[in-house]
Amino acid sequence: MVNVKINGIQVAVPENATILQAAEAAGVKIPTLCHHPDQAIKANCRICVCEVEGLALLQAACSTPVWDGMVVKTNSPAVLEARKTILELILAHHPQDCLNCIRNQNCELQTLAEAYQIRENPFEHITRGLPRDTSTPSLVRDPEKCILCRRCEYACSEIQTVNALGLENRGHHAMVVPALGKDLAESPCIMCGQCIHACPVGAIHEKEEINELLAAIADPDKIVVTQMAPAVRLAIGEEVSLPTGAMDMHVLVGALKQIGFDYVLHTNFTADLTIMEEGHELLKRVKEGGKLPMFTSCSPGWINFCETYYPDLLDNLSTCKSPQQMFGALVKTYWAEKMQIDPAKIYSVSIMPCTAKKYEANRPEMNSSGYQDVDLVLTTRELGRLFRMTGLDFTKVQPGKFDSWMGAYTGAAVIFGATGGVMEAALRTVYEVVTGKTLEDVNFTFARGMEGIKEAEIDLNGLKVKVAIAHGLGNARKVMDQVRAGTSPYHFIEIMACPGGCIGGGGQPITKSNVKREERIKAIYSEDAGLPLRKSHDNPEVQQLYKEFLHEPLGHKSHELLHTHYTPKNKKFL
Amino acid sequence: MAEELRIVLRHLGKIDPMNIDDYLKAGGYQALKKARGMSPMDVIEEVKKSGLRGRGGAGFSTGQKWLFAHRMEADEKYVVCNADEGEPGTYKDRVIMENDPHSVLEGMAICAHAIGASKGYIYCRGEYPDLAKTLKNAVDQAKDKGVLGHFDIEVRLGAGAYVCGEETALIESLEGQRGEPRYRPPYPPVSGLWQKPTIVNNVETFANIAPIIEKGSAWFAGIGAAKFPGTKVLTLTGDVKNRTFIEVPTDTTIRDVIFEFGQGIAGNKKFKAVQIGGTSGGFIPETLLDTPIDFDSMRQTGATLGSGAVFVLDQDRDIVDVVTRITQFFEHESCGKCAPCREGTMRMRRIMEKINTGHGNKKDIALLERLGRVMAGACLCGLGQAAPTPVITTINNFSTDYETRLV
Ligand SMILES: Cc1cc2nc3c(=O)[nH]c(=O)nc-3n(C[C@H](O)[C@H](O)[C@H](O)COP(=O)(O)O)c2cc1C
Ligand code: SF4
Ligand code: SF4
Ligand code: FES
Numbered sequence: 001m002v003n004v005k006i007n008g009i010q011v012a013v014p015e016n017a018t019i020l021q022a023a024e025a026a027g028v029k030i031p032t033l034c035h036h037p038d039q040a041i042k043a044n045c046r047i048c049v050c051e052v053e054g055l056a057l058l059q060a061a062c063s064t065p066v067w068d069g070m071v072v073k074t075n076s077p078a079v080l081e082a083r084k085t086i087l088e089l090i091l092a093h094h095p096q097d098c099l100n101c102i103r104n105q106n107c108e109l110q111t112l113a114e115a116y117q118i119r120e121n122p123f124e125h126i127t128r129g130l131p132r133d134t135s136t137p138s139l140v141r142d143p144e145k146c147i148l149c150r151r152c153e154y155a156c157s158e159i160q161t162v163n164a165l166g167l168e169n170r171g172h173h174a175m176v177v178p179a180l181g182k183d184l185a186e187s188p189c190i191m192c193g194q195c196i197h198a199c200p201v202g203a204i205h206e207k208e209e210i211n212e213l214l215a216a217i218a219d220p221d222k223i224v225v226t227q228m229a230p231a232v233r234l235a236i237g238e239e240v241s242l243p244t245g246a247m248d249m250h251v252l253v254g255a256l257k258q259i260g261f262d263y264v265l266h267t268n269f270t271a272d273l274t275i276m277e278e279g280h281e282l283l284k285r286v287k288e289g290g291k292l293p294m295f296t297s298c299s300p301g302w303i304n305f306c307e308t309y310y311p312d313l314l315d316n317l318s319t320c321k322s323p324q325q326m327f328g329a330l331v332k333t334y335w336a337e338k339m340q341i342d343p344a345k346i347y348s349v350s351i352m353p354c355t356a357k358k359y360e361a362n363r364p365e366m367n368s369s370g371y372q373d374v375d376l377v378l379t380t381r382e383l384g385r386l387f388r389m390t391g392l393d394f395t396k397v398q399p400g401k402f403d404s405w406m407g408a409y410t411g412a413a414v415i416f417g418a419t420g421g422v423m424e425a426a427l428r429t430v431y432e433v434v435t436g437k438t439l440e441d442v443n444f445t446f447a448r449g450m451e452g453i454k455e456a457e458i459d460l461n462g463l464k465v466k467v468a469i470a471h472g473l474g475n476a477r478k479v480m481d482q483v484r485a486g487t488s489p490y491h492f493i494e495i496m497a498c499p500g501g502c503i504g505g506g507g508q509p510i511t512k513s514n515v516k517r518e519e520r521i522k523a524i525y526s527e528d529a530g531l532p533l534r535k536s537h538d539n540p541e542v543q544q545l546y547k548e549f550l551h552e553p554l555g556h557k558s559h560e561l562l563h564t565h566y567t568p569k570n571k572k573f574l
Numbered sequence: 575m576a577e578e579l580r581i582v583l584r585h586l587g588k589i590d591p592m593n594i595d596d597y598l599k600a601g602g603y604q605a606l607k608k609a610r611g612m613s614p615m616d617v618i619e620e621v622k623k624s625g626l627r628g629r630g631g632a633g634f635s636t637g638q639k640w641l642f643a644h645r646m647e648a649d650e651k652y653v654v655c656n657a658d659e660g661e662p663g664t665y666k667d668r669v670i671m672e673n674d675p676h677s678v679l680e681g682m683a684i685c686a687h688a689i690g691a692s693k694g695y696i697y698c699r700g701e702y703p704d705l706a707k708t709l710k711n712a713v714d715q716a717k718d719k720g721v722l723g724h725f726d727i728e729v730r731l732g733a734g735a736y737v738c739g740e741e742t743a744l745i746e747s748l749e750g751q752r753g754e755p756r757y758r759p760p761y762p763p764v765s766g767l768w769q770k771p772t773i774v775n776n777v778e779t780f781a782n783i784a785p786i787i788e789k790g791s792a793w794f795a796g797i798g799a800a801k802f803p804g805t806k807v808l809t810l811t812g813d814v815k816n817r818t819f820i821e822v823p824t825d826t827t828i829r830d831v832i833f834e835f836g837q838g839i840a841g842n843k844k845f846k847a848v849q850i851g852g853t854s855g856g857f858i859p860e861t862l863l864d865t866p867i868d869f870d871s872m873r874q875t876g877a878t879l880g881s882g883a884v885f886v887l888d889q890d891r892d893i894v895d896v897v898t899r900i901t902q903f904f905e906h907e908s909c910g911k912c913a914p915c916r917e918g919t920m921r922m923r924r925i926m927e928k929i930n931t932g933h934g935n936k937k938d939i940a941l942l943e944r945l946g947r948v949m950a951g952a953c954l955c956g957l958g959q960a961a962p963t964p965v966i967t968t969i970n971n972f973s974t975d976y977e978t979r980l981v
Pocket of ligand 3: 737754755907908909910911912913915916953954955956957958
């Protein structure tokens, strides 16, 4: 430990601490823009500069390590002048339309502008005139707003190893651009949306489709049916000033009905169904010598990644569609039949923690019901906006009930939302299918938590299955390279594109650090623990679906509606 | 009468730079031999005692820098010669390398022995392709003769950006990345090329090493200014009669540089100002001409020694216009990584243009001063930190030139 004085306050901090960390320990907040708690130091915005006794230049708090006896001033006149001037410089070259911005009231730059009393900017306001990039169904880039902190670049290249974003040009012409200076759609972007969480401002965001939803609700000829992914409930509270995990499931259903959804169903239902199909697929591959290891296929960002960077390993992917798309295929067939509703009238909306799901729903092959299976995908953030727009007071919203046939779920489906959840859910079912015994302790705790790659060997009555779990595509890449090299010891690998799994998805409430992701993960396992049914095969509506419609896992109907195929993305840059 | 003293240019015109035998005959590589007979610590001690400080602009003690790298435990260390020389009006490194490439190689090899490196790079300015050939020829001949021993040197051609002369941007560029400075600490002697301890020294710095080892630190320390001993190669440009390069002891005054070696102002005009140290150097008025050119004396006047470029302006020069052009240079050369430089260089240019075209007012001057303070203190690298110097020194030293332009 070393002793440091911050604004006269003495603190002891570890030797390798930065001024920023020492200041935090002293209860002094230093503003930051390029700094991100889960990323490497960049030190490019310079907003965090401080005065250090004995040094002529100001020092960036985020990058400068402390030494014993260091004396730091974080609010001297020179520091305040520098911060304010840097803010003015950035703002004078940034759009002044906070009111129209998707990050209004949730923007790090705006917050600092308020705190530093930016009133009359002495620098003339100029704009760059850069066009928005709306080339993908998932993301919108608005380079005009970019402040060049390069957090998105780091998220994309270092965390996700996708390398879709890079820097072009120099000086004030510098800008973050998709690889090769093309549209995002032509870049290797896999639509995970992790750059959105990284961005301190509104320079990257989801493609918003609230208006499409409102139009559908207003249309008397449309029957608006929704599904909702497990990770949505965990986080949606954050959008309406509730603690993480505090939104009650039935209050949420009530709210959706109040907004005007005709039927509220649950993606959890098809998550349980996915386990039935995928579990049996795994067993089949193991028994019949199929392609192993088998990879999970429920994360569309991951599918895009595999199609882009590992097209040689597409046969290892489970052919199961994601729960969203299984739901889409069933709601316009099985459910429509049961409800005696004309499937042509069904407008199928999916509420997802994910931006890649918007892309997935638009894939041309996703129409096995005879219609586009999922008509519209909204992110958790858009749902939050919808709630604020409609002015719902969640202390007063009456609880509602899920509608029949595709609304029941088990704890196994709930944990799909966290990294390791699909694995754990699959093991709960596969164990019982293989052994014929009841699984007494359903908790496979090895699968839980934020560790990048988790692995285990499971003994299923003598059948030893080696499994691995990776989340965040940088981790996935490590596991995949093993498979490509032929040295992978695993039978089954769960991969989620986003760090933490869907709870950290690109459509979730803006998530500034992994601390928040861990909070959501905790909430998800406590939801699971509190449910009466915790194994997918115990889901009564799933059992009924097999009895009345699908007949058996991997059967003819399943094949037609629930399974898919993958195509290499032969992008020019590779 | 002040006189030249040639240490780094000791072989100028006396040897054939393309022929290592000439260099060897003149006593070349003897210092390396001597250094290799000494312990690395003794070599470093000798360089330290000589008082030699970097000739690339920052003026840091060379021996001290080597000591930092020497102390690091690492499986590999690197010696890098900064031959990027992107400063407009500066060509002193070119003169040294063109005429005596082996003196640079020898200095690098002595450094390698001192810090324990086995690999060296010369990062040669992209606009000097012929020079790169001279250097490669020298390296090949030195390898053939076996004088370098296990020390390997590779010549790399620079990427053409001014900022790539900044040592950490240079390192990034050597690694094949975009030429952008890194934050510091850690400094290169601790973590440089591929995160390994790395010494980056200027061409002229390396060219001083062999003479110091050969003749001893006391000899060197006795030359020129006490705290910045030795000589400095200067390049005279602008409105002097004798536009040339010279090597003079560091206690030579600016006045002697311009009026003795430069033979005064061309066309019988009067002196107006001199900018020393390159584009980011300060503008010095008549009243400060008796300042010695050493690093610290220059610093005290708010100016810099920098690379040793001496740009002389006569009475007819329009200072505000000259400075406006300089701000265009920095706007163009800012790498764009850090906010105060990326935005600040652009603003400085805009405000200077406003003043230069007769539209500026007092507030603009105050804003330039504020911007100058902030950039000098908060920018990530020396480019942004020094970019305001020409603006601020002319506002201070040539205020009437500005005032007559204001509305
Ligand atoms: C923008 C910028 C450009 C620079 N260009 C050069 C250059 O061309 N040559 C050089 O030797 N040093 C240059 N430097 C200084 C180097 O960063 C570094 O201080 C120097 O190479 C260290 O060598 P020395 O200790 O021998 O002077 C530059 C610095 C900055 C900030
Ligand atoms: S888009 Fe956002 S995250 Fe990326 S560099 Fe710009 S401001 Fe930073
Ligand atoms: S000061 Fe200028 S050149 Fe240096 S890092 Fe910042 S933007 Fe790049
Ligand atoms: S937060 Fe420290 S430089 Fe950006």
